[in-house]
Structures are given as structure tokens and as C-alpha cells.
Amino acid sequence: MRSKQPTIWDIAIKLNVSISTVSRALRNAPDINPETKKAVLDLAHQLDYQPNTIATSLRKNKTDIIGVMVPEFVHAFFPSIILGIQEVANAAGYKVMVMQSGESLEIEKHNLQAMVSSRVDGLILAITRETNDYEHIISAQRKGLPIVFFNRVVDELQGSKVMVDDYKGAYIAVQHLIQTGCRRIAHLAGPENMTIGRNRLNGYLDALKAHQVPIEDELIMHCDFVDGRARACTQRLLTMENRPDALFAVNDPTAIEALICIRENGLSIPDDIALAGFSNAPHGAFVTPSLTSVVQPIHEIGGLAAQLLLRQIKAPQQFIPETHVLDTTLVIRQSTRAKPE
Amino acid sequence: MRSKQPTIWDIAIKLNVSISTVSRALRNAPDINPETKKAVLDLAHQLDYQPNTIATSLRKNKTDIIGVMVPEFVHAFFPSIILGIQEVANAAGYKVMVMQSGESLEIEKHNLQAMVSSRVDGLILAITRETNDYEHIISAQRKGLPIVFFNRVVDELQGSKVMVDDYKGAYIAVQHLIQTGCRRIAHLAGPENMTIGRNRLNGYLDALKAHQVPIEDELIMHCDFVDGRARACTQRLLTMENRPDALFAVNDPTAIEALICIRENGLSIPDDIALAGFSNAPHGAFVTPSLTSVVQPIHEIGGLAAQLLLRQIKAPQQFIPETHVLDTTLVIRQSTRAKPE
């Protein structure tokens, strides 16, 4: 029963002109009589004609679609970034196709293939936490697919990258913990193969060194963004003979898991244990105690990534990869002690 | 510099066979010599050949893509549903294209056009809060596009619908407030043109009636899902001469706005004012006090919607629209008083 959609053929026949003329009218080409153009447009509107972008894409060899793949989007972080991407992409006449890898390398590979097969004009990508083999990505790049990486960035891949100053963010967060009197500061860390994890760890380490706080390896727990692991790690930390008096979490979801665990153990924040996160979302403001966190310009990340990608799409030959590092700042809330003066 | 991607032509020439043969090999058709098939597949793999789905879509007149449009996805509600959609869609060999309307009718229209133009095989849609004209949707349906509606559902449109038992959810939430001693219960309501808003309002009203609690019109505030309005409404309620002793919010984001407002006014929850929401997300568990809320089977909504859509796609002629109403239950947390015995 599916009624077929009208094509330029239908319009051409009804108006007794050629499909060339119809095509010209629809994509307002210069050499056409204003009257016939109007006739075509009127009929098109009357038939509720919608151009078949598939045919156009095949012919023009471009889809005007940019793909976005993120590990997940149930936390607000990636959705907010996608918002930023969509704004600049739509403004430039591009559509956005969103996929999620679910933190699975296999799905990432599969989705990437699908993107390549659908001939997206470019891709904005945050890799999986388990992505340690980059052949599928490099293969796509070899095919000429422009890719911009963000958030989860890795040295082995080349291409434009958008990241934030993870090192500085971690440094100032840990410094703040030290300055408010904490001495045994644990770190719920991210994956070490990713720049984001390494930089935050380094910021943590250097802040400790700079303030002559001894580094203890058993206080560094790798949670690696996997759900539930932060809770287990926190539990281990809390039952140590010499309990830490502060936690610095690699991101907010990790911090919130820790917060719940601490609360369940009947300890108070920040009196027994202070807690700082790395902001993925505005939600940290709503938990109690509200979360001290490093904030990053989320919206800007998406917009910038899209801009870089569009630039590369439009001039692929003279394009030189750029790495942008956006600034981070600390927002002090209730989960850390007030600065003593 | 963009290297062109290999086509079945390249394979055919290198192997000295026709493109028909290559095509047969790639989509393992029956009548082909196993040896030539192997040769084709080997070369395809070696060239890293990826079929051009655009050409396939044009030829086969279907894209194997289902579109999803939601009002927003920075809150966890819609992303969770999309997760459910993706699972069943991917399992059935479909890709999912996600768009958001940003609660704007204009963007909804534009995106819908884009979906129609890209010839998605079907659409799962939650309309905007300001969508009161349905011509664009009906027009798409006339073109034969199968559409399944969810969450934001409206009587004027026909097609399969997936919703939850809003009436019952609201009823039991308000009943619980009454049974824990609340007498002046305000409602932060949703838009009245949407079934979801009406049903929750009716549940609220009927619960009051059933327990002989007088209905006061000035306690019903229409926040209509717009950011910030719940806060203003709550503020108005709190400064009334005769302050309500409970709030029932149409959803959790609304409830959380109210919670913050109440907290800022120095009032305590649930002692001064009890608060209940309608669960869009698991986040209600993390705020303090944790939020009493009506829970709905979020994941199931997406999966069911996708199933209904796929069924309609595969047998459009003998398809009869179905409306599914999923069950809701109440989770009692700290934002309402404990049941008195």
C-alpha cells in the first residue's frame, strides 16, 4: 500500500518539460526561465515533493552527513557535546548521525564500518575505553574519511583532536584538597592507555610532589570508566588500615559512585573524606553534598570539533591536523572542606 | 587527495569477471562457483572493499535505517529509551539515526523533512511540547512512512503508540502523599494538550477526590516541561498565604527544580513539604533527599517501540496500529514522609 513518492520525473511529465529543467528549477540553477521555474516549484509543493537525497548523494559523491560516535550517552556529558556539534553542523547544512559504541570495541568497529559504508562525509569520534587496536580507524582514514577525535584521545592516531587541559584540572583539584588539609589523597583513575587518564594521573602526581605529599601507590586505583568498579575500589580504600582522607575521581560518574559508597559506610563528606571529581555534567550540583569538580567547556568542545571537521571536509588537501586544548577550572562545592584561613 | 574507494567494478576488472558475478559473490547468491566466489571475497578483503550502501539503498528502495527523533537528550530519559531502540534495531540489521528537535516545532518539521528525504524506513518519534499542528507528521505518513509514537502521544495522530500508565502512576503517587498525612497537595503539571499531561493531571485529581481531599485550582501549576518554569511556579506556591504541604511534579527534572527551590527557601523536605516526581531517570536516587518517584520501564519502552516499528516496516499492508500501555509503580524514598501506622 506504500504510495511511491513523487520524483522529478513525475513533475517533468505533468509540466511537459524535461527532468533537466525540473532539476534546474529545484536547485535554483541560473539558466532557467523564471516562469517555468515558478511552475515547477508550485507543482513540487503541491505534490509535496521531497528530493531523494540518496540519489543526490550517489550522484554528488557526498552525503552532507557527519557521523558522531560516542561510548555512551546516558550520562549528560556526551549528549551535551553532541548538542554543540549539531548546532554548527546544522548551521552549515549538514545532518548528524549519532551512534554509540557502548564502550565495546567490537561495536565500535561495526559502527565504523557502517559509517564508512553509508559514506558519511566525516566523523567525530570518542573511542571506547577498550580500544587498544587502531587498525579499523586508520583504515577508515586511509579511505579518505576525515576524523576528529575528542575527549578520548590517543597519541597513536593522527588527525585533529579536541581535548581539555586534563593535567591542569587534576592539578588544581588535588592542590585544593591539599590546601584544605588533606594528606592521604587517593585517586580513582582512568585507563592508562588514554591520554585523558594519563594526564589526570600526572596532574594528581605532580600536585602531590609540588606540595611534598608522599605518593603511595596503593592509593591509586584504576577504575577505567567501568560501571561499578569505582564503588568496589572505594570500598577497598575505606577498609584500609590507614584510610585516605580525600578522593580525587577521574570523572563525575566515578565520583558519584564513590559518594554513594562513602555514604553507605556511614562516613561523612567532607569531614571524614573529602571528594573531588572531574566534571562530565551539571548533575554534580544536585547530589548532596554537592560535588567539588573540575569543569570543562562541554558545549565548546562539540562546536570546535565540528568546526575542525567541516574545515577538513571542505579542503581535505591543504588540511593540517590541529590539536586544541581547552581550559579547565575548579568549582568548589560542599564535598571538600572550605579553605582554612 | 581523497583516495576513491574501490567498487565492484575494480574487483570485476582485476578478476576478469563481470560485475554481476562480483555482486553475486558479495551477497552470497546461490548460482556462483565457490572458487570464483572465494576469489572475489579474498580480493574484496584485500582491497578493504566496503559496499556503497547509498547505491544499494537507491537500487533496493530501502535504507535499513530507522530514524529516531526526541525533544532533547541531555536528561537521561530519552537516551535510555534510544538504547533500547538500538538494541532491537541493530539485532534486526537496522541502523539508527538519532535527531533531536530541541523542543522546537520548527526544528521538528525540518528534521522530519530531512528524514523523509533520506528515505529512512521508519520513524520513532516523541513530539515537541509545542507541537500542536500535525500536518507535517500526517504528510510523512501519507508518503507511506511508518511512524511509532512514544511518551509524548496525542489523540489526533494515528499509528502505533507506546506509553506508560500515567494515570495510575500519578494516582498512586498522590495517594501515597495523602496517606502520609499531606492535605494541600500542589501539582506541577505538564502540557494539557498532550495525553501524558492530561493523564497525570487526572490521576492527581482522582486521587484527591477518592480521598475526599478538596481540589484547589490555584494549586495546579502548568510548567509544561519548560526549563526554569518549575522553579518559578514553586516559588509562587511557597509564598502563598496558605502554603501547600506537598508537591507532585509531572516529571523528575521538574521535581528537581522544585527541590532546589524549596531548599533555597530554607524549608525542609519532607517535613515542611513532601515531594514526589515521575521518574525520567535513575538520577532521582542521587539527590538529597532522594526522590520519591513513579518509575516506568524505560528500557522496555524503546525496545517495544522498535519492535512495533519493524513489524510495520516489514508488513505495511496488513499492519494495524497498536497502543501499548506499560505499567508504572511507585518507589518511595526520602522526599516523602514514611507511612504512618
Add this chain to the structure above:
DNA sequence: TCTATTTCCGATAACGTTTCCGGTAACGTT
């Protein structure tokens, strides 16, 4: 009046697939 230019339009070949319709060769059956 004749040529040169402009204005508008049609025919047609692509784009990369799938699919229908044949066609050849090898084989088995009478």
C-alpha cells in the same frame, strides 16, 4: 541583413549497486 551572443532547454551519461533475462558449456538422459 547577417552574424554574434545570450537565454533557455533537452538529451544523455554518469554515480554504484541489484536483478532480470539470457546464453554458453558441460553433463546426463533417452
Add this chain to the structure above:
DNA sequence: AACGTTACCGGAAACGTTATCGGAAATAGA
């Protein structure tokens, strides 16, 4: 020896556009 079957393959049309090319008519320039 003639025929029907089978197994495999190629040709070519089609999907709905865009873009190139050339041609006819109208206009301009001399």
C-alpha cells in the same frame, strides 16, 4: 545423436538525481 538440465556467468536496465554538452530560438550588435 539429439535433447533437456544444470551450473555458472555476462549484458543491460533500473533506482533518482546532477552535470556536461550542444542546440534552438531569441536577442543584440554591426
